[in-house]
Amino acid sequence: MNWVSLLLADTPRAASAGRCMALWLVLLGCFGLAQLVSAQEAVETPLGPALASFAESRRIDLIYDPRLVSGHRTAIQPVGGTVDDGLHALLDPTGLLFRQLSSGAYAIFEPPEMGHGTLSGLVIDAETGTPVAAAHVRLVDLHRGAVSDLEGMFGFGELEPTRYVIHATHVGYRAYVDTVAVYAGQQARLSLFLEPAPVAVSPVIVESDPPVLGTIARPTLEPVRGFGTADAVRGVNTVLGVRVGDGMADVHVQGGDPGEHAFRLDGVPLFEPVHLRGLLGAFNPFAIDRITVQKAGFGVEHGSQIAGVVDASHALKATDDRNVDVQVDPLSLNGRVYAGFERPDGRRGRFMAAGRTSIWDVYRPRRLADLLRSWNAPDPFLAQASRLALDARAPLAADVLPQLDTLSLDRTSEPDLGFYDMHAAGLLVWPNGQSLHASFYRGWNHLNGNQFVVSVGEEGELPTNRDAYTWVNETAQLRYTRLVTPHTVVSAQARSSRYGLEHEYAAIQSDQPVFVVLPGGEQLRARPVDGIRPADDGNRVRELGVTVSAEHIQPAGLHLKSGLEWRRVSHRFSVADAWYQPIRNEDVRWRGAGYADARFQPWTGVSLSAGLRATYLKARGSVYAEPRARAEVQRSGFTVAASAGLYRQFVNQFEVSSASPSALLSSIRFWLPVDETVAPPKALHLALSASVALSPAFTLRAEAYEKRQDRLLFIDYPALWNGLRTDSVATTQAEFLGAGRGSTRGIEMGATWRTSSGRLTASYAWTQARRATSFSEGEALPAPWNQPHRVDLALDWTPTPQLTLLARWAGVWGRTWAYRRAYYDYLATDPLAEPVVAGVNFREPQNHTLPALLQLDLGAAYAFAIGPTNLQLRLDALNALARTNIADYALTPTEEGDVRVVPRRLVPFMPSVSLRAGW
Numbered sequence: 013m014n015w016v017s018l019l020l021a022d023t024p025r026a027a028s029a030g031r032c033m034a035l036w037l038v039l040l041g042c043f044g045l046a047q048l049v050s051a052q053e054a055v056e057t058p059l060g061p062a063l064a065s066f067a068e069s070r071r072i073d074l075i076y077d078p079r080l081v082s083g084h085r086t087a088i089q090p091v092g093g094t095v096d097d098g099l100h101a102l103l104d105p106t107g108l109l110f111r112q113l114s115s116g117a118y119a120i121f122e123p124p125e126m127g128h129g130t131l132s133g134l135v136i137d138a139e140t141g142t143p144v145a146a147a148h149v150r151l152v153d154l155h156r157g158a159v160s161d162l163e164g165m166f167g168f169g170e171l172e173p174t175r176y177v178i179h180a181t182h183v184g185y186r187a188y189v190d191t192v193a194v195y196a197g198q199q200a201r202l203s204l205f206l207e208p209a210p211v212a213v214s215p216v217i218v219e220s221d222p223p224v225l226g227t228i229a230r231p232t233l234e235p236v237r238g239f240g241t242a243d244a245v246r247g248v249n250t251v252l253g254v255r256v257g258d259g260m261a262d263v264h265v266q267g268g269d270p271g272e273h274a275f276r277l278d279g280v281p282l283f284e285p286v287h288l289r290g291l292l293g294a295f296n297p298f299a300i301d302r303i304t305v306q307k308a309g310f311g312v313e314h315g316s317q318i319a320g321v322v323d324a325s326h327a328l329k330a331t332d333d334r335n336v337d338v339q340v341d342p343l344s345l346n347g348r349v350y351a352g353f354e355r356p357d358g359r360r361g362r363f364m365a366a367g368r369t370s371i372w373d374v375y376r377p378r379r380l381a382d383l384l385r386s387w388n389a390p391d392p393f394l395a396q397a398s399r400l401a402l403d404a405r406a407p408l409a410a411d412v413l414p415q416l417d418t419l420s421l422d423r424t425s426e427p428d429l430g431f432y433d434m435h436a437a438g439l440l441v442w443p444n445g446q447s448l449h450a451s452f453y454r455g456w457n458h459l460n461g462n463q464f465v466v467s468v469g470e471e472g473e474l475p476t477n478r479d480a481y482t483w484v485n486e487t488a489q490l491r492y493t494r495l496v497t498p499h500t501v502v503s504a505q506a507r508s509s510r511y512g513l514e515h516e517y518a519a520i521q522s523d524q525p526v527f528v529v530l531p532g533g534e535q536l537r538a539r540p541v542d543g544i545r546p547a548d549d550g551n552r553v554r555e556l557g558v559t560v561s562a563e564h565i566q567p568a569g570l571h572l573k574s575g576l577e578w579r580r581v582s583h584r585f586s587v588a589d590a591w592y593q594p595i596r597n598e599d600v601r602w603r604g605a606g607y608a609d610a611r612f613q614p615w616t617g618v619s620l621s622a623g624l625r626a627t628y629l630k631a632r633g634s635v636y637a638e639p640r641a642r643a644e645v646q647r648s649g650f651t652v653a654a655s656a657g658l659y660r661q662f663v664n665q666f667e668v669s670s671a672s673p674s675a676l677l678s679s680i681r682f683w684l685p686v687d688e689t690v691a692p693p694k695a696l697h698l699a700l701s702a703s704v705a706l707s708p709a710f711t712l713r714a715e716a717y718e719k720r721q722d723r724l725l726f727i728d729y730p731a732l733w734n735g736l737r738t739d740s741v742a743t744t745q746a747e748f749l750g751a752g753r754g755s756t757r758g759i760e761m762g763a764t765w766r767t768s769s770g771r772l773t774a775s776y777a778w779t780q781a782r783r784a785t786s787f788s789e790g791e792a793l794p795a796p797w798n799q800p801h802r803v804d805l806a807l808d809w810t811p812t813p814q815l816t817l818l819a820r821w822a823g824v825w826g827r828t829w830a831y832r833r834a835y836y837d838y839l840a841t842d843p844l845a846e847p848v849v850a851g852v853n854f855r856e857p858q859n860h861t862l863p864a865l866l867q868l869d870l871g872a873a874y875a876f877a878i879g880p881t882n883l884q885l886r887l888d889a890l891n892a893l894a895r896t897n898i899a900d901y902a903l904t905p906t907e908e909g910d911v912r913v914v915p916r917r918l919v920p921f922m923p924s925v926s927l928r929a930g931w
Contacts, residue, residue: 059084062102063120070095075445075497076120084108109199121499129194131201132167135160135180138205145302147182147206152708156617156646170616179708180204187768248322250806251305252775253715253760255799264797266308266717267756267781268319271665271681272693276323278437278451280487281555281663283511283683298337298348299366299435299453301327308699308717309655312607312623312640313561313573318661318695318721319756326437326451328362341926342377344368344431358443369432379922384427387916393903394834428460445495455485459677481677483513500564507557515549515670515680549670551682552584552598553663571611573623578604581685587668592842593735595742601685603662604628609640617646629662631688636660652702661693662686666727666749669834678834686725689746696720714761721754721783729786729841752784754792770809777802787840787855794858796833800826818871823864830860831901832916849903850911865897865918884928894921 059081067074072095084106099110099118110120131151135144143164150157151168158166173196180188188207194200249256253266262270275282306314306321314321327348339346348366437451460480489507496502561575584598609623625638640657663685670680686692701715728750735742742748762775779799782792794800805821829836831852839845840854847854873886891897897918903911 056085056087059086059102059106059108062086066098066102070098072118074118074120075495080108080120081106107197119495119497128170129173129196130167130169130199131171131176131192131194132165132199133202133204135164135166135182135204135206138207144182144206147180147204149204150179150181152177152179170613178202178204180206182206248303248305249804250773251307252713252762253307253717253758253777254305255777255802262797263322265305265320265322266719267758267779267795267798268719269665269781269783269795269797271667271683272317272319272661274315274317274321274663276321277453277487278326278449278489278507279323279491279505279559280489280507280557281509282324282453282485282487283509283553284483284485296346296366296368296433296435298339298346298368299327299364299433299437300324308697308719309640309642309657311573311621311642312609312625312638312657313575316605316625316627316638316660316662318659318693318719326364326435327366328364328437328439336931337928338930339926339928340371342375342924343372343380344370359441361438361440363438364436366435367433370430372429377922377924379920381426383917383919383922384429388427389902391832391834391902393905393911394832394838428458430458432456447493449489449491449493451487451489453485453487456482457484458482479517481513481515483511486510500562502562503560505557505559507555507559509553509555509557511551511553511683513551513680513682517548517670549587549668549680550584551680552582553683554582556580571621573609573611574607576604576606578602581663583684585682585684587680592729592732593738593740593742593748595732595748597684597687597743597745597748599631599685599687601631601687603630603685611642619644627660627662629686629692631686632691636692649705650702651704653700655697655699657697659695659697661695664693664725666725667833668727669837678832684745687745689744690725690749690751691723693721693725694723696722709766711764711766712762713764714759716757716759718757719755721756724752724754724783725749726752726784726786727837729837730843733841733843750786752788752790752792754781754783754795756781756795769811770807772808773804773806775804777804785836787836794828796829796857798826798828799824814875816873816875820869821867823866825864827862827865828860829857829900830862831857831903833900835903852903862898862900866895867897867918868892868895880931882930884930886926886928888924888926890922890924891919892921896920 063074063076063081086102086105095118103110103120108120110118133149135147135149137144143160145160145164147160147164147166148157149160149166151171156168158168160166171194173194175191175193178190178192188204190202190204192200192202248254248263255264256262263273264270265273275284302325304323304325306323308320310320314323327350335350337346337348346366346368348364350362350364352360352362354360433453433455435451435453437449439447439449441447458480459482487507487509489505491503491505493501493503557577557579559575559577561573564570564572580600580602582598582600586594586596586598588594588596605625605627607623607625609621611619611621613619620641620643622641623639625640627636627638628634629636638658638660640655642653642655644651644653663683665681665683667679667681670678697717697719699715699717701713703711703713705711726749728748731750732742732748735747756779758777758779760775760777762773765772777799778801781795781798783795784790784792801824803823805819807817807819809817811817831854836854836857839849840847852860868891870889870892871886873884875882875884877883898915899918900916902914902916904914905911
């Protein structure tokens with residue numbers, strides 16, 4: 013906005029351009045005449061033209077509403093010194109205030125209610141001079157907190173005039189303590205310079221809407237991994253109520269299923285079929301700056317998911333003032349490059365590119381290879397128990413069925429894996445409050461379970477089976493943000509997400525069921541095997557979206573949010589060669605959504621908010637409303653918050669047990685937007701959280717939540733078995749999905765003790781997650797992923813600036829569903845199968861318990877420099893006590909016709925060494 017537009021905005025619309033110019037010349041003439049009469053005598057003039065002239069002469073951007081300055085007059089004086097001095101001289105007679113925004117522009121606004129003052133500031137890295145985002149800033153006397161934004165800015169409104177003690181912290185920096193005076197009707201400003209402490213690459217983990225919003229944990233090191241670069245998502249294990257499971261490393265937000273929350277990268281949906289202990293996770297920690305977890309009761313602006321949202325943001329700043337980072341570890345090679353610029357006119361930019369690739373073809377860690385090999389043993393029991401162990405060329409007689417050599421599975425090669433990913437992001441900021449953010453991601457993952465030979469009878473050997481999973485993720489987004497007033501920000505984003513999964517394997521082929529006469533005359537139906545054929549189960553999802561949003565913050569504490577969204581989702585899913593009715597579902601769906609939220613502070617320390625989200629689903633021609641509300645109270649070091657809301661989910665994840673005899677990945681996950689034949693899942697959230705600071709070093713936190721899922725969707729296996737008789741393909745979702753109820757409730761308590769050199773945390777969680785299944789006849793059973801009792805202990809200690817030590821201990825008790833998930837999905841639902849095998853009733857998973865899971869992980873890193881190169885040597889030990897923890901059990905047929913129970917173990921003791929270099 014230049015001075016001409018400001019002048020015209022302050023002039024009546026009926027005035028012509030000539031009259032405007034004449035008026036301007038008259039004013040200038042009066043000003044010049046006054047200067048000739050007395051160089052020190054002030055001349056009053058309208059505030060608008062005075063501000064325009066000042067902005068032009070100082071080459072600064074001024075942002076204000078022309079109506080704000082209308083009617084005000086000021087004294088033009090020969091002002092020297094800084095820009096702040098000049099603005100103070102111009103605005104002091106008017107009572108208006110100003111502040112410099114993070115973009116560099118100056119904003120003019122009305123003062124808050126007399127009797128109160130405001131406080132704003134900037135958190136800065138003392139060594140590099142760059143802003144520090146997500147820093148905790150606390151007014152110790154009031155027990156009020158704030159968090160710095162991406163540009164390091166923070167603020168407090170409506171403060172009583174007095175002197176306050178201000179305390180700022182950020183993991184990786186030493187604590188900052190200072191005092192600041194706040195005066196009535198004025199804005200106090202200050203800069204907080206934080207001294208860095210040594211940290212390694214690891215994303216900041218932020219919890220959404222805790223009692224005081226802010227960084228919950230940034231591990232001094234990445235989570236202990238035992239091999240390779242840790243998947244960045246494992247860091248969310250530090251957030252109260254969020255757990256990363258063992259084995260497949262699935263994320264569970266407050267007891268929810270992995271498919272009940274969404275992953276997003278820079279606001280773009282990201283689909284992941286499996287994490288596999290963090291080996292093949294999407295989030296590279298070298299590319300991610302921050303991960304934010306939205307839990308029970310999250311706000312309307314974060315979307316529609318019945319459990320929560322995990323948002324990751326690309327890193328757009330250097331780490332420890334290094335522009336290049338490289339790391340090699342036993343599993344991968346990683347790198348990152350950062351660049352930035354800043355112009356004298358205030359324009360600046362940041363750019364980042366990162367990538368990693370597996371080195372499995374060059375080096376295979378022996379212990380990891382042994383683990384994958386043990387998980388990869390073919391499983392003949394499921395085929396035998398489901399009556400697939402007949403050779404079609406053999407006589408159908410009573411003595412044929414028990415013979416186990418009619419379908420033999422012989423492994424011929426080792427499992428194989430590979431991955432790579434590429435990240436690129438950039439941010440441009442203009443001094444007038446505009447910014448442009450763009451990012452791109454592509455990830456490729458491959459996992460070949462194993463290759464084995466399927467033998468049918470004694471006469472022949474069938475070709476080698478390839479059991480391979482390959483999936484690709486791509487995201488791209490462009491977001492424009494503009495500060496339209498000192499208190500209003502608008503943003504627009506266009507985004508694209510693409511996901512594709514291929515599962516190639518050899519499907520066991522069988523004829524139509526036949527009757528076999530058993531001893532005693534009993535007739536048993538069976539499916540004889542006559543060979544195998546190539547198969548490919550696949551899933552494709554492509555989403556295009558546009559979002560426009562606005563935020564308005566008033567000095568009095570009113571915070572308004574609103575937005576509109578449009579999404580177009582095309583998808584395809586098929587299971588063509590399962591043992592049940594084939595599935596093929598594909599279509600193009602679109603939906604629109606809008607939301608509005610208002611938060612205000614009726615009294616000091618009290619915050620209330622209410623919002624509404626409404627989604628129009630074209631496939632069903634319906635609008636779904638999701639009201640949500642939150643209340644928060646802060647008093648004397650104690651903070652309590654309560655939230656409630658209604659949540660829907662329009663794109664859902666499902667899990668189908670694989671028909672492949674391989675056991676490494678016993679299921680396939682796929683995503684579907686709901687079609688016109690099924691209603692979307694629905695859940696009601698109730699959440700309560702509290703924290704108390706007993707001292708600057710010791711904090712207690714607790715949370716309780718309940719999620720009533722009045723409608724859930726799951727794979728309806730009995731319907732698929734029935735559909736097999738019709739020789740048709742299930743194409744609508746109502747043909748292969750069932751609906752039921754569920755619930756999730758839990759209580760979690762945690763304590764944190766911080767010192768200048770370390771941090772010790774402890775937490776206990778009780779969780780009860782129940783879900784209806786396809787064989788429970790409407791009864792909700794304990795969920796397969798439920799961890800009823802869990803204890804976590806974590807220690808981060810930096811005894812010297814160069815040395816960092818880390819320890820993690822976890823204990824889990826009460827796990828059920830002790831056998832492979834495929835056993836329950838098939839044997840408990842297949843009408844040809846017997847649900848009770850060797851005394852195990854697979855329709856009662858709640859009675860099948862696993863032993864306690866106890867694991868200690870250790871890590872250490874030593875940082876040093878050789879010339880201009882900063883080096884870090886890291887040692888990790890996963891499961892340092894070499895405890896045998898069990899993931900689940902499998903059943904293996906014996907030659908005597910019985911079965912024996914075989915445990916599938918979680919990770920053994922697994923050490924690793926990695927080296928990182930930075931310049």
